[in-house]
Amino acid sequence: MKLYKAVATSIRGLPRQHKIALVSTSVLMMAAIMWQPSKQSVTFSTSTPKRVDVELPAKLDLLSEQDSEPLGVSLDQNDPEFQAPKDEIEQQLVEAKAEVEHKHRVASGETLGIIFSQYGLPISDMYRLIDANKSVQHLRVGQTLEWEVDDDGKLTELKIIRSKKETDTFTLSKKGYVYKEIILKGDIKPVMLTGRVDGSFYNSARAAGLTPTQIQTLVKALQWKFNLGREAHKGDRFAVGLDREFIDGKAVSKGEVNAFYYKSGNGKNNFFIVRGDDDQFYDDDAHSLNRSFRRIPTAKRYRISSPFNPNRLHPVTGRRSPHNGTDFAVPIGTSVLAAGDGVVVKSRYHPLAGNYIVVKHGREYMTRYLHLSKREVKVGDKVKMGQRIAKSGNTGRSTGPHLHYELLKNGRPVNAMKVPLPQADPLYGKERSNFMKQVSFYKKKFKDAMAS
Template sequence: MKLYQAVATSIKELPRQHKIALVSTSVLMMAAIMWQPSKSQVTFPSSSVNKRVDVTLPSKLDLLSEQDSEPLGVSLDQNDPEFQAPKDEIEQQLDDAKVEVEHKHRVASGETLGIIFSQYGLPISDMYRLIDANKSVQNLRVGQTLEWEVNDDGKLTELKIIRSKKITDAFTLSKKGYTYKEIVQKGEMKPVTLIGRVNGSFYNSARAAGLTPTQIQTLVKALQWKFNLGREARKGDRFAVGIDREFIDGKAVGKGDVNAFYYKSANGKDSTFIVRGDDDQFYDSSGHSLNRAFRRIPTAKRYRISSPFNPNRLHPVTGRRSPHNGTDFAVPIGTSVLAAGDGVVVKSRYHPLAGNYIVVKHGREYMTRYLHLSKREVKVGDKVKMGQRIAKSGNTGRSTGPHLHFELIKNGRPVNAMKVSLPQADPLYGKERKNFMKQVSFYKNKFNDVISS
């Protein structure tokens, strides 16, 4: 009691500013002692009885979890057949031939190697290893083309930078890391025409005419919106293919790129003629694009992105890789979900993680996925148009709040729908069209025997 009186007297004798500082410090210390990142018990004094109130404070995981998104650590298996589109005969034949999927990008203004890697979800660690192999990999110019291959784990196994028609930089993954090699074309490139007739499947007929599986794959993708070579090819139909091939001392070496293709039905009534433009895209004989346009955002207006595309995301607590292979939009339940492009519905069902979801196949190269829906308005087999309403957003499956999870899949790999280059459906104009029409005239003369007969 004497000690208490002495302390009280001492405090009473302190200057006013010292008393204020002492009280403030005491309050801060009490607050620090009372706070815990879990359920805490706080007792409030009452006139007659002490009442205990349980206060639930957020845990570390709750604080780090994204709102209106999938719980951190929850991700779909991209290779799960549940989320894949079925393959037709020609796609299966290309798979059986073990043709590597062609991943390709044409460098646009302002793009760096890092930006391109981010768009396609390629490991940034692989980019730094490429730089270690040869710093020239960073020197990209507008119009140059990047081609690459990845393994089942998404790791980059090969990268080619086509600097010009003569020079290509090649990086290949070995046990010791990436090795660099400059490939210089030593011979002369000459146009070659291959002619064939369908007898059985188009794939086997094209192989008999001298085309490689990779060249067939190029044609299948180029015609994905115009003509289905797997289903629509008929016995007796004829075709001609224009390719570039390198010649050294009069001998053909290498396989060459496809530059033009002509297909004519056996009855002579139907025909298809396409030519590659200077931008590496295929057009019809009038210079109209064979592509279909895409929209980046599958809603009528923009909404807040609650969780961006990040396949290299790490869990902040466990440190393990927890990829987010889509873009999450914080939309109210019942928001109209629109098809990102023309296509066919290949999945429309429920999944414990994805909730109600829809998968749309767009030609042969692209797929889109729409997850956590409250209502699905299309069924498997339905054909949809870009901008058509296919569902209403919701909060089904594993979700921390109402949102729409949207994925864009290109050549079987998730890409950043907000940044990746999307197909353009614009026709050619001006000088580009003039140069293109010269190519059309050249190949028409080359294919004259097939066209006129």
């Protein structure tokens, strides 16, 4: 009896993958023994067999994972069931195929590998980039990475903006990534575009000379302040400040949005925003346009039972089985808190996700909360960061009580525990002084442009 208890205790202490391998091997061996024909005679004993009770661990889930997405099963990230509906201007941008802005500013201590893991980009693509040109690994603090991905999450283009005039590009071709260094040879000059709303803001901005991608930049910058699709009215005026490259007096680039001024006809929605040195937008008093996010959607920190891993492999089959969120080992009934200000766009039941909630935060972020025991908000409810929206549970396809939490940026899962989160801090000191000089510069330019 003691021997069996010792064996059971040993099994309980094994890592999960070892348990899976042990049981799989045992099943195969038993099947092989039962299948093999025996050439020896079998002697049956007439004595009463002795009963042996073997004590097994109470929760020995050997053939399943302690998370929300069992091996071989993944939630479809593109399923409309889990997506937020798009409003008019978002739909117009989709139809115009505006480039989705995937961007990261390099911080101290970050490497290419760390950045790839934060955003769930394929590590295999990173090695192919290195094969194309090893300079991709040489990142400096403050440099900006921009990239595009296809529907499967594969990297199709990467840009490393080294300076205002120097950019490294890696573009996917049939033979792999092609490296190209782009050095601007012309002069960078500010350009002012002006317009008046006549119909939709999108069409009016296009008529003024803005590209769909530039319009998308404005829509995201103002996501917490003003809805350019719904709140813009006929007769409202606007001006946009861009930096463009000129060669022999001719513009050779579309430019990046640096400032935006909007003046409504009724005078109630006048605002002015400028891009700071940190690549974020602020109002004319150096206050951030962002809303803060919390890293963890619970009141206190719990053990992570299954981390974010979009490249997770099945330990037996070797097939890719992504885990696009973070699982917290929380007791049933634990309060689940909204990660940021937003609007509830889904609150329902799903066979795999169980009771779940989806919250849309502005136009760039979305969070998902799965396997809940109780939902405390409904579709259309506005929530604040830190507000309780549900209680954790064990509903749907779940092997134990836990909270599965996902953060999506621009529609793609990212590592909520590591990716940089929006901050709403204003600028101070030297940064504020430099910023206010830009404010004065663009205010004068806009005044002249609007008067002409």
